[in-house]
Amino acid sequence: MISASELTKRYPEGREALRDVSFEITAGEMVFLTGHSGAGKSTLFKLLAAIERPTSGHVLINGQNLAALRRNAVPYLRRKLGLIFQDRKLLFDRTVLDNVLLPLAIVGHPVREARRRALAALAKVGLPDRENTLPIALSGGEQQRLAIARAVVNRPAILLADEPTANLDADSAAEILAIFRAFQQVGVTVCVATHDLPVLSGPPPRVLRLHKGEMRDLSAAAAGTP
C-alpha cells in the first residue's frame, strides 16, 4: 500500500530531515510513526501526502510513484488519502457540516448524496446532531473528531494523521485512537505520526521509530529480524 525506499529529504538550508528511510506498510495495517520532535515525522507525513518532494529515493502509494507525479496529478492523489493535519485546519467560519462537505464538494458529489455522507461520517466519529454548530463551540477532542470526519468522508483507503492526539487529555486521545482502530478494522490503512506512544487495548501495533532522520522498525526488531 505504502512503500518508501531510501528516502532522503534535505532542506535548502542544508538540514537533513530524513536520511535513507525505507519501510513498507501493507493494506489494512495500522502503524505508529514515533520519535521526539524534530525526528522527521512531519517531514515524512508531508512526503507521503505529496506536499513536499524527497531529495532522493521514492515513495510508492498504491504502486504510484509520488516523485514522478506531475503537478496537476497531485490533487487526484490527495483525494485518495484521508489527511489529518497537526493544526487540524478547520474552517471556523463554516459550520461543522460545511467543514465535512468540503472534500465532497471538491470531488463534485451531488449535494443531497454529499449531505447524507457527511452526516454519516459525523455520526461515525461521535458527533451526531452537531452539524449546525460552529467548530469554535467544540472541545479540543471534538474538533479533532471533526477533522477525522472530514478526512474519511471521501472513504479513502489510506488515513494519514500527523500528531492527532497532541494537546488532548488522555481520555480524548484514547477516543481518537479507538476511532482509528475502528477504521483499520474495516480495512483502512492507518498511519499515525505521534511523539508519545499511546497505550492501546488489543494487539500491540506496529511502530516505526524515527531518530534524527533515521528509521528503525521496532516491531521488526522485536521479532528478531534486522
Place this chain on the structure above:
Amino acid sequence: MKAWIGQHLTALRDALRRLLAAPLNSLLSLLVIGVALTLPTAGWLCLDNLRQATGDSPGVQQISIFMTLDVGKSALSDLESRLKDARAGSWRFVSREEALKHLQASEGMAEIVASLPKNPLPDAFIVTPDDTRPEALESLARTFAAWPDVAHVQLDSAWVRRLDALLRLGKLVVMLLGILFAGALVTITFNTIRLQILAQAAEIELAKLIGATDAWIQRPLHYFGVLQGVLGGLCAALLVTVGFHLLRAPVGELAQLYGANFVLQGLSPLDITALAVVGGGLGWLGASISAAMYLRRVA
C-alpha cells in the same frame, strides 16, 4: 456532464454568497465599476445622438443649385434630365414664386418683401445626395456648378467637414476613455479578487491540501469577477439611462428653438446587454489574472 454543471452552479452560488456576505463593500465596488463604465458609455451615446441629429436634419447634407434669374422653362427641364442622368439622389424643385412666398411667411420679412420692386429670388433645385461622404458631396457640387444656366451651387461643405472631423475626434476621445476605464475595471476586479483570496487564504490552502485542483479554486473567483463586472455594467446602464432621461426634455426644448424635431435616444436593450457582456468580460479578465498570480505564488 451533470457533475460538471453541478460544480459550476456551486461555484456560482459560492460567488453570489461572497458578494452578498459584504453588501456594503460589494455595493461600493459596483458603484465604482458603474461610474467607470458610465463615462465612455455616455460619451459614445452622445456621439451617436449627434450623428443621428446631423444626419437627419435637413440642409446639412443637401446641395442647393440656384439658376440664373432669366432662365427659361427648357433650361429647367434640361437640368432636370441632367440630374436624372447623374443619379445624384433625390431632388426637389423650388420655383422662385414659391421661394418668395416662403420668405414672406417668415417673421418680419413680409414688409421687406412687399417693398421689393420685383422678385429677386432665382429658381432652385435642392438635391439630397445618396452618397453623403464629404468628398462625394464636393465632387457633386463641382459637377453641378459646371452645368449651363447654373448661377450658384451651395454646399455647406465646410460645416459638414468640420462636423465630420469633430465626430471623428469625439470617437477617438471616447475610444481612449473606453480603454482607460476598461483598464480601471480590470484593476478594480484584480484588487477585489486579491482581497477575496487573502480573506480566504486558509480555506484555499486547505482545499489544495485535500485535493482541489487549481480550476476548482479559481472557479468561484472567476464567477465573482464576472458577476461583479456584469452588475457593474448594469449599474452603468442605469446611471446613463437616468442621466439621459433627465436630459431629454431640455435637449428637446433646445432642438425646438433651432426648429429641429429631435428626441434624445437612450440605451437600447441591445446596448444594455452589450454593456453587461463587456463588464463581465473585463471582470473575468481581472479575476483570472489575479487568481493565476496568487496560485502561482502558492505553488
